[in-house]
Amino acid sequence: MDSTLRYSDALIAGILRRVRTIAMVGASPNWKRPSNFAMKYLQQKGYRVIPVNPRAAAGASILGERACASLAEVPAPVEMVDVFRGSEAALETTREAIRLRLEKGFEVVWMQLGVRNDEAAAEAEAAGLTVIMNRCPKIEYGRLWGELGWGGFDRGVISSRWPRPAKRDERSG
Amino acid sequence: MTEEETQAPEGNPPADWGFETRMIHAGAGPDPVSGSRQTPIHQTSAYAFHDADHAASLFNLQTFGFIYSRLGNPTVAALEQRIASLEGGCGATCAASGHAAQVLAFFPLIEAGERFAASNKLYGGSVTQFSRTFPKFDWHCDFVDTEDLSAVEAVLAQGAKALFVESLANPGGVVTDLETLAGLTRAAGALLIVDNTLATPWLCRPFEWGADLIVHSATKFLSGNGTVIGGAVVDSGRFDWSASGRFPGLSEPEPAYHGLKFSETFGDLAFTVHSHAVGLRDLGASMAPMNAFLTLLGTETLSLRMERHCRNSLAVAEWLTEHPKVEWVSHAGLPTSPYRELAKKYLPNGAGAVFTFGVRGGYEAGVAVVEKCELFSHLANIGDARSLIIHPASTTHRQLTDEQRAAAGAGPDVVRLSIGLETVDDLIRDLDNALAGA
Numbered sequence: 001m002d003s004t005l006r007y008s009d010a011l012i013a014g015i016l017r018r019v020r021t022i023a024m025v026g027a028s029p030n031w032k033r034p035s036n037f038a039m040k041y042l043q044q045k046g047y048r049v050i051p052v053n054p055r056a057a058a059g060a061s062i063l064g065e066r067a068c069a070s071l072a073e074v075p076a077p078v079e080m081v082d083v084f085r086g087s088e089a090a091l092e093t094t095r096e097a098i099r100l101r102l103e104k105g106f107e108v109v110w111m112q113l114g115v116r117n118d119e120a121a122a123e124a125e126a127a128g129l130t131v132i133m134n135r136c137p138k139i140e141y142g143r144l145w146g147e148l149g150w151g152g153f154d155r156g157v158i159s160s161r162w163p164r165p166a167k168r169d170e171r172s173g
Numbered sequence: 174m175t176e177e178e179t180q181a182p183e184g185n186p187p188a189d190w191g192f193e194t195r196m197i198h199a200g201a202g203p204d205p206v207s208g209s210r211q212t213p214i215h216q217t218s219a220y221a222f223h224d225a226d227h228a229a230s231l232f233n234l235q236t237f238g239f240i241y242s243r244l245g246n247p248t249v250a251a252l253e254q255r256i257a258s259l260e261g262g263c264g265a266t267c268a269a270s271g272h273a274a275q276v277l278a279f280f281p282l283i284e285a286g287e288r289f290a291a292s293n294k295l296y297g298g299s300v301t302q303f304s305r306t307f308p309k310f311d312w313h314c315d316f317v318d319t320e321d322l323s324a325v326e327a328v329l330a331q332g333a334k335a336l337f338v339e340s341l342a343n344p345g346g347v348v349t350d351l352e353t354l355a356g357l358t359r360a361a362g363a364l365l366i367v368d369n370t371l372a373t374p375w376l377c378r379p380f381e382w383g384a385d386l387i388v389h390s391a392t393k394f395l396s397g398n399g400t401v402i403g404g405a406v407v408d409s410g411r412f413d414w415s416a417s418g419r420f421p422g423l424s425e426p427e428p429a430y431h432g433l434k435f436s437e438t439f440g441d442l443a444f445t446v447h448s449h450a451v452g453l454r455d456l457g458a459s460m461a462p463m464n465a466f467l468t469l470l471g472t473e474t475l476s477l478r479m480e481r482h483c484r485n486s487l488a489v490a491e492w493l494t495e496h497p498k499v500e501w502v503s504h505a506g507l508p509t510s511p512y513r514e515l516a517k518k519y520l521p522n523g524a525g526a527v528f529t530f531g532v533r534g535g536y537e538a539g540v541a542v543v544e545k546c547e548l549f550s551h552l553a554n555i556g557d558a559r560s561l562i563i564h565p566a567s568t569t570h571r572q573l574t575d576e577q578r579a580a581a582g583a584g585p586d587v588v589r590l591s592i593g594l595e596t597v598d599d600l601i602r603d604l605d606n607a608l609a610g611a
Contacts, residue, residue, distance in 0.1 A: 032431055034438045037235045044227075044236060113440045139442070147237035149200060150245065152253030152445050153264035158190050158198040163205045 005116070005134055009157070012140050015108055015130065019079040020048065022137075023071060023104075025093050026084030027051030029062045035084040038112075038138040039063055045141060049082075050074050071096045077105035082137060087117050094120035098127045112136055192259065192375065197473045200254025214466045215247040234430060234438075234450055244449050248462040252469050256395070256405045259374040259472065260387050263410025264445030266452065267403060267465060271370060271390025272302055273458030274404030275337075278366055278388050280452050281422040281444060282335055285311035289363075290333035292319045293580040296343040297570035299368070300577060303337075318580070319354060329361035334419060335386075336363060340379055341371040341520065343555065344565050344582055344589040345528035346503030348515035355383025362417060370394070371527050371555070375479045376520045380409045386444070391464075393556025394526075396471035397478050401464040406448060410441035423447055478558070478594060483523025485600065486592035492601050493530050498538075498608045500531035503582060526592045527555045529565075529582060536585040538611045539564045543588060545607040548599055555591035560600055563589050 022042060027049070028035045039049045040063055049065060052074060056067035068074050071081065071093070081097045083090050090111050097106050109124045111117065111133040121131040142148035143155045146163065190198070201212045220239040222228035230236040239245050249267050257265040268274040283289055291303055293316040303314035315328045319338055329336065336358050338349045351367060358365040367379035370390040379387050389395060391403035414423040414436035423443050426432035429451065435443040453459050483506070490504035505516035506524035516524045532538040542562070543551050549562040553569055563569060570583035578584055592600065 031233070031235075032433055037438060040230065040235050044230070136440070139440075142237050146202075146205070149254045150237050150239060150247065150250050151264065151442070151449060152245070152250055152257065152266055153442060154199065154254050154257035154262065156258070157202075158194065159202050160198070160210070162203050162208055 007132060007135065009144060011130075012132070012135070013144050015080070015110075015132070016137065016141055016144070019108065021078045022047055022049045022080045022082050023052050023068075023074045023078045023106075024049050024082045024084060025052040025071065027053055027062055027067070028084075029053075029056060029060065029067070035112075036063070038082075038084075038136060041138045042141070050078065071100055071104070074104060076103060079105060080108040080110055081106055083109065083111045083115055085115065087111075087115050090115050090117040091120040094124050098124055098129065101127060101129060108132065110135070110137060113139070193476050195255070195258045196475050199258035200251040201469065212248055212251045212466060212469055214462050215242075216462055217246075218242050234433065234446065242462070243457055243459050244453055246459075246462050246465070248469075249460050249465040252391075252460075252465040252472075253405065255469060255472055256374075256389065256391075257407055259475075260369070260407045261374075261378055261380045261409075262387065262407040263441055265405050265407040266445055266448035267391070267405045267460040268453075269404070269458040269460055270402045271368075271388065271392060271404035272298065273456070274388045274390070274406045275299065275302060275368075276456060276458065277448050277452045278386055278406040279307075279312060279335070280456065281447050282364065282420055283312045284422070286313075288313045288315060288331070288333050289335040289337060290315045290317050290325070290328040291337040292339065292342070292349065293317060293577070294319070294342040294347050294349075294582060295337075295339055296368075296370075297565065297573055297577075297581060297583065299337075300581065301572045305572075316577075316580075319349060322353065322357065325354065325357050326361070329357060329363050333361075334363050335366050337366045337368070339368040339371065340377045341505070341525045341527075342582070343371055343527060344569070344587065345371075345525075346505050346510060346512060347582065348505050348512040348519055348524070350515055351377075351379055351382035351384060351519060358385075359383065362419060364412060371525050372520060373475060373479055375476045376483070376522050376525060380407075380411075382519070385409050385412045390556075391460075391468045392554065394471075394479065394482070395475065395556075396464075396468040397474070397556065397558060398467075398471065399554055399557035399559065401467045403460050403464045403468055408444040408448075410444075412444075414443055422451075427451065479523065479526075481594050482526035482592060485594070485597045486526040486528065486590075487524070488597045489590065489592055489600055489604065490528055490530075493604070496605075496608060498533050498611060500533050500586065502528070502530045504528040527589065528592075529587045529589045531584075531586040532588055532608070532611060534586070534611065536564075536566065539586050539588050540567060541611040542604075542607045545610040546603055547606070548595065548603040549590070549607075555589075557591065558594045560593035560595055560603075561591040565589050 051062040051067040108130045113136040116133045253265040364385040366386045367384040387407040389405045424436045505512040565583035
């Protein structure tokens with residue numbers, strides 16, 4: 001993981017508690033692709049994930065959600081844009097998110113593991129958006145609420161308090 | 174944002190917690206169902222699925238969770254998290270033994286017909302595993318003197334995909350120059366794999382010196398009471414499998430998971446996910462939950478025990494250097510040790526508790542000392558609260574050739590000690606009596 005990017009647990013947890021709907025740019029209909037893995041996991045945790053994929057056939061659905069050709073087609077409100085594209089392409093997606101932020105209600109631009117674009121981040125932050133780069137919301141969710149540890153990973157989380165469930169789980173029942 | 178929303182679910186970033194805190198707490202918060210403060214022993218073979226979709230997600234590796242204890246178990250996972258945390262790694266995979274951990278470490282890396290290199294100063298069991306049994310998998314090991322850097326470079330240039338060393342070598346007194354070797358493996362696109370069993374993460378943390386993987390025998394100091402057989406392989410999470418292209422097991426489509434590419438889908442988690450989902454699934458050398466529980470108990474006191482192990486060990490070593498029947502003592506903490514400077518660099522908290530000495534009189538004298546001890550236990554183990562003694566040439570290193578024994582520091586006159594936590598004067602008196610009769 002990119003150690004030059006540091007985000008506090010509080011920041012990440014705050015985003016994952018607050019966000020309800022995610023526009024996933026680059027979501028793949030192929031179930032073996034990483035984006036499809038992340039989308040399915042986030043759906044199971046109670047998020048609505050709207051796939052954005054210009055190459056998806058018109059009206060095609062991914063994991064039960066109709067795919068949108070662009071962010072402009074996403075039905076508001078959507079709090080988070082999850083960028084599953086290359087680091088260079090992330091600039092274009094971020095600029096579109098900045099343009100549409102008020103109309104759609106975007107609050108967070110989250111670039112996936114391996115995706116980092118400092119120029120895009122600076123522009124988004126200047127526009128009042130919260131930016132996370134080079135992280136996966138699935139892995140962060142698993143890390144912060146324990147499931148990642150089931151796979152033998154050091155979560156870096158220590159507490160002697162009775163663990164509180166993620167608010168997301170409570171909401172989704 | 175409300176205060177509720179900004180508050181982290183639990184805890185703080187990992188850098189905030191000290192080693193001793195992580196020895197006790199890493200991987201082991203209160204049980205979310207019962208509130209059990211000590212980690213429960215999940216003595217179960219399998220785990221119920223919520224529904225068919227949940228089961229499919231688990232089998233496809235799309236979600237985290239448990240299927241069957243060969244692949245993962247909550248008690249074992251708690252220990253994996255703890256060992257990963259103490260080593261400063263990304264994740265860990267526990268195994269049925271240290272030897273099983275070594276197979277698991279190489280399994281994703283070495284294809285049939287490929288080679289790796291290993292130090293010629295290793296635990297005899299590792300030498301035998303690498304030289305006798307691995308060739309049956311068509312895996313081939315070249316043993317090399319890791320103090321001869323041009324020899325190391327040569328073997329890496331010939332295609333060795335990994336270099337395996339012990340940070341503090343068994344039977345004793347040899348400290349490996351990890352930082353220098355990590356520079357060589359990095360330049361060659363190979364991995365540095367470090368057996369950190371004798372040092373434990375309290376004395377040495379190989380990832381801080383550039384190692385890529387660490388293996389442990391949890392049987393030794395991690396559990397600490399001579400109760401379990403267990404092992405672990407820890408991943409630093411830093412090796413870029415996709416960029417390397419030399420490790421298709423991690424970067425190319427995995428047929429048994431519908432063509433999933435582990436490095437693409439799991440990023441820096443790839444090695445540890447693979448070790449569970451493919452390694453333990455197919456090799457089956459899983460750690461038992463009870464053994465994980467006992468090792469968790471052991472790690473809670475690791476630093477306290479290691480301090481005492483090291484203090485007692487150095488006192489016994491210093492006493493032995495003065496004994497007329499002792500030819501030499503190989504302990505990296507002694508001022509006469511050729512490894513003294515390396516020990517200061519890599520083992521600043523102490524040079525470990527396993528070391529060797531040479532008895533005047535050779536093989537017979539070595540055997541006699543071992544047999545005449547009353548307090549020291551004559552057995553083939555190390556890293557116990559009890560002090561242990563053995564004659565490697567007739568036991569642990571018996572399978573080796575004379576040359577291999579000499580290279581490993583297990584010649585005919587060598588006696589190996591693993592110093593325990595007893596009153597140090599009692600240990601010295603016991604050895605004094607044994608040497609008098611030898």
